Amino acid sequence: MSARAFLTQQVLNMAEVRAWQSSRSRQDASRLLVDNAHELVALSVVSAYLEALRVKASRDSFLEQAKLANQLYQLTRNRVNQGAAAELDANRAMQQANSLLQQRQEAEHSYVEAKLNLANILQARITSDYDVADEAAYGSGTPPDRDSSIQTALTARADYRSAQASVKAAELQVRSVKATRLPTIQLNVSDGQSGTTPAHNVNTYLVGGTINFPVFTGGRIRGEIQEAEGTLREAQAALDANRAQIETDVQAAISGVQWALMEVETSAGNVQLSRQEVNFTRSRFSQGISDNTEVVNAQDRLEQADNAHIRAQYNLGLARANLARATGAAEKTYRK
Numbered sequence: 001m002s003a004r005a006f007l008t009q010q011v012l013n014m015a016e017v018r019a020w021q022s023s024r025s026r027q028d029a030s031r032l033l034v035d036n037a038h039e040l041v042a043l044s045v046v047s048a049y050l051e052a053l054r055v056k057a058s059r060d061s062f063l064e065q066a067k068l069a070n071q072l073y074q075l076t077r078n079r080v081n082q083g084a085a086a087e088l089d090a091n092r093a094m095q096q097a098n099s100l101l102q103q104r105q106e107a108e109h110s111y112v113e114a115k116l117n118l119a120n121i122l123q124a125r126i127t128s129d130y131d132v133a134d135e136a137a138y139g140s141g142t143p144p145d146r147d148s149s150i151q152t153a154l155t156a157r158a159d160y161r162s163a164q165a166s167v168k169a170a171e172l173q174v175r176s177v178k179a180t181r182l183p184t185i186q187l188n189v190s191d192g193q194s195g196t197t198p199a200h201n202v203n204t205y206l207v208g209g210t211i212n213f214p215v216f217t218g219g220r221i222r223g224e225i226q227e228a229e230g231t232l233r234e235a236q237a238a239l240d241a242n243r244a245q246i247e248t249d250v251q252a253a254i255s256g257v258q259w260a261l262m263e264v265e266t267s268a269g270n271v272q273l274s275r276q277e278v279n280f281t282r283s284r285f286s287q288g289i290s291d292n293t294e295v296v297n298a299q300d301r302l303e304q305a306d307n308a309h310i311r312a313q314y315n316l317g318l319a320r321a322n323l324a325r326a327t328g329a330a331e332k333t334y335r336k
Helices: 014-081 087-121 146-156 158-179 218-286 293-326 330-334
Strands: 002-006 184-194 202-212
Touching: 014 087, 014 158, 014 218, 014 293, 014 330, 087 293, 146 158, 146 218, 146 293, 158 218, 218 293, 293 330
Parallel strands: none
Antiparallel strands: 002 184, 184 202
16 A cells, blocks of 8 residues: 655645646536527527517507508598599508508518527427517616626626636646645555465565655756746736626626617607607698698608617617626526
């Protein structure tokens, strides 16, 4: 039986450290790949769901606009029959109604494609016979605090944890190499029997030990120490670069949420103003103050305002999803 140990109890054997480092690196790499895959899948699903919500909202907006255009056409046709409006006004109103009908049909087709794509990503039954309705996916409220978000990202993101593990492994490697300067003790113990016959056997014991002093290996050990310290510096630099990237990702995502919130607020106000303009111009046309050109133009501006508001909500949803990804919490945030 033999045992070997360093005189200093605080350091590990170099071979054991290297084996641990290699095993830990493989485990960290595997866990990093799995965690990143989960985050990317969550982000992909959320993006597909937001796209389906956006297309559905566009379809509904065109449906509402088409109803307004049809109402305008009926109003114009009645005025033409009464001799209070020209046939040109009716023609103009019908063109507007047909144009919005075509856009609604295109939006309906896009909605079907978006739902099929979402079902494919979810690995569910490929069908479009369902609706998306959870507008909470857009998100609301103010963006989170910058410092707390960065701290959350440093705790949750797998790439940063892996970089920290690499630094820890490099530090242990340096300690292990430095420990090879210390002397080592080897103890050998054995037992047996000696004799010419079994009846005359005598138990024998052998105890011996050696002490090894690394006298002529100073140059090699210095080289290994420098190599290990270089690896440690590289790992620390990679950790610092990873932290800087995380801070950049989080602050950029928070800025995106802030911008999207302002865009949603502005576009919502513009939609309200456009609806008021449509009501005003319809009233003027009904009273014979003007032709229906003003109404058609007002409806065009309402359509543009609705589309801008839908895009703003979609951008807000994406910005929130990007913030969740930047903090390493996409799967946790959107898990239901």
